[in-house]
Amino acid sequence: MTFTKKIRWITLASLPAIFIGAFFYWPLIRIFSHALGSEKIDEFGALLLSGSFHQIAWFTVWQAALSTVLTMLLALPVSYLMARYSFRGRRILQILITVPFVLPTVVVAGAFTALFERFGLDGGAFRLRHTVWALLAAHVFFNLAIAIRTVSSFWSGLDPRIEEQAKLLGATPGRIFRKVTFPRLVPALTAAASIVFLFCLTSFGVILLLSGPTRATIETEIWRQAVWRGDIAAASSLAVIQLITVLVMVFLMNFLQRRQSVIENRTNWVYEKPPRKFLAGNIVLLLVVVGLPIIVLLERSIAVGEGYSIQNFISLADRVALVPVSALTALKNSLFFAALAAIFASLLGGIASLVVVHGRRWISNLFDMSMMLPLGISAVVLGFGMLIALDTPPLDLRSSWILVPIAHALLGIPFVMRTVVPTLRRIDPSLRESAALLGASPRQVNRRIDFPIALRALSVGAAFAFAISIGEFGATSFLPRNPDRLTAPLVLFRLLGAPGEVLRGQAMALAVVLMTITALTVILVEGSFFNKGTTRSDF
């Protein structure tokens, strides 16, 4: 590497580092040092020893673990279906699975509540409302997509001939799964499980809205301490504990991901038609877990009075006196922010991925881990951190709308990286070798092989960043904002915040529009243009 090349490389690599340093680590350092001076160390210790903390910590870990196990159990059969069979409606199924992941929590909570009412599960012996079960169901609903995407894309790359040989040798299907398939799937399963666990560990709205007021997790406790009690010190102590837990998780995840980055055979295995019972079983499963809440939501959006109408959708353009902007304006804001967030995330995430793949080992590890952490930090703490850290020029951003796409990009970058890094890592070396043999220079190999593949992965990552930004509520709600720049999920929450059927109807219609945009994004990503079998997301 020549000197100038090296300089350029370092400059490039420093961009994502500066971004995440300025907008994530600096605010965190500021809020922690503000809240946790040296005299607070004793309080910190007392907190760790207190009974109520143990209770909260135990519930946090327990619900996350159970949610993860349930999600993985449901994800297994669907992943198998997606990995091994081709059938009509496969793509619709894929979209259906992915949409929940980016739906705003408020909407999902509303849909679940409506669902419980519809089936009489809101009271009596089979009460689901305000129980742990409601919480678990919602976590499965949200996270099934990640689990299925990760596991099925890995599964489809595994050579099925090994299973076939085992079958010829007389092994039963159960035995084949236990002895042949499962061991090979372990890396993908553990990677998926750890990211689902991470999300459930730090989930906020679902806990608050669905599990009832008696159950607190570390995340909701941080919010209660900071916002309702004004005790930033207690909130920060809890946030530090959460951050350490997340750090350990990310470390573990990294370790597992590295282990699985073996090069798999990318031959496209001939798809066969699935057995009908298996297909039907999967579809019923998905309909119950994922479909029902969505159907209830659709129904609520068109229910007007005793009948149905599209009135709620038409009224999205009207401004309600209580809310600063119309739902339509909010949608435009959201689209704009999402586009910016996707650009930030894909550029910076793309660069960071290059660093992770090509950089020295320690730099690679450092980048990989530090870019993941925003997924695990309490939005309340980060929001307050930004407030006190970004208060001096040139970074006096406290009153700037740009904070919203920046915060969304922080959440999008890990997704971009989880898509681009594994794709770059598993570009088949034989492709490169053949190109080199045919006389292509290393640069040409880069341009003709690596670059187009990386670009496709980048587009997929960008689309995910876009979809995440569209539905993001938690982090946005803790950032200061200008009324003209309210995002759609914030307006949706405002609409649900006052009495009246019209407001509720508009909120539901807005939720459906958000869901549709998400679905369209997913269609674009999964569509033939991008999906040439070279991209895979690990999340």
Place this chain on the structure above:
Amino acid sequence: MQGSSSGPISLNVLTSKNTGELGPPCRAERVAVAIDFHGGATDPLEPELGNASGGREMKKNLFFITLLIFAITVTACGEEENRTITLLTHDSFWISDEVLQEFTDQTGTKVELQMAGDTGQLLASAILTASNPAADVIFGIDNTFLQRALDADIFSTYESPSLRHVPEEIQLDSKHRVTPIDFGDVCINYWIDSFDSDLPAPESLEDLIDPQYYGQLVVQNPETSSPGLAFLLATIAEYGEDWETWWAGLRDNGVTVTSGWEDAYEGEFVAGGGDHPLVVSYASSPPAEVIYSETPISSPPTGVLTDTCFRQIEFAGVVNGTKHQETSEALIDFMLSKKFQEDIPNSMLMFPASTDADLPKIFSDFAEVVENPYMLAPDYIEENRNDWTERWTEIVLR
């Protein structure tokens, strides 16, 4: 941009500096960032094998695009309108555009709104930024949190002449660090059709622990909800030391608790599709049911139990350390003006603090004006709030 992406692009960003109170119009500084794109015309999707420098150019472009975005990021924050003051408030704040425009017409100063989330977030962010305030005026801290704001010393004193229209009993700070702007009453709402002569609607707090109303009431957790806290305070104002006994009775009478107003009213209450006919909400909720009804209705389907109300008063104050003291004071005066005050009911579903303001018809018709609401002194609330809510949690939730 049409055609190709190559060629020089220059980005002109107008930044202006605010030069203070009533000074001359500020000097505009023109910052020109010229960015040159070389060779950006090559389509990255169809690379030409012969162009050996392509890969390098791409990286270069990527670098410059990122640089451009950073330039925008950094300069976007520098944009500031001439003569602007910032009003920091909570998410529920809204006032008609033409009302704020009138303030701009009168004073030549634009009001920029910043929303910080709910009341708790508003107060927490105001206290966190006290040493380098982001706003000139803060609106929306209510009497249940007032003392915390006063203790943190975030407001400076200002006694508005318009206070003569504001009743003494809602002017809670004798030093005038904060000025009352509006108020609302947190009361039990009931679904009218759920009650009849056989089972008349309850009237008092005492009725609510009567077994004939078993399982009918939804309240919010006072640790996570503002109306929930207000209702707890109402019971403390009524029963004093004995409030715990009353709540134990309510727990045994099957009370439902939610985290926030949204899931109580929109989830559990009949109006939102639930099956509980009694809910903690506001005295202004019935008119909202009329205004936002899908089919025109002549009277609200809900009513208010006027003997269960706690009065929430929202205050505005000039931020300690503002560079725009006079204009900020003018904004406080303006918020008490007839025009602003009369816009409050429809925009925020609250009652104007000024007796000078007339209520819109829908409010005078359907909103109950509560005669003797419960109230508690802000310092008394602040002193005991955490103990009360902790005790409440032990009694009701455990």
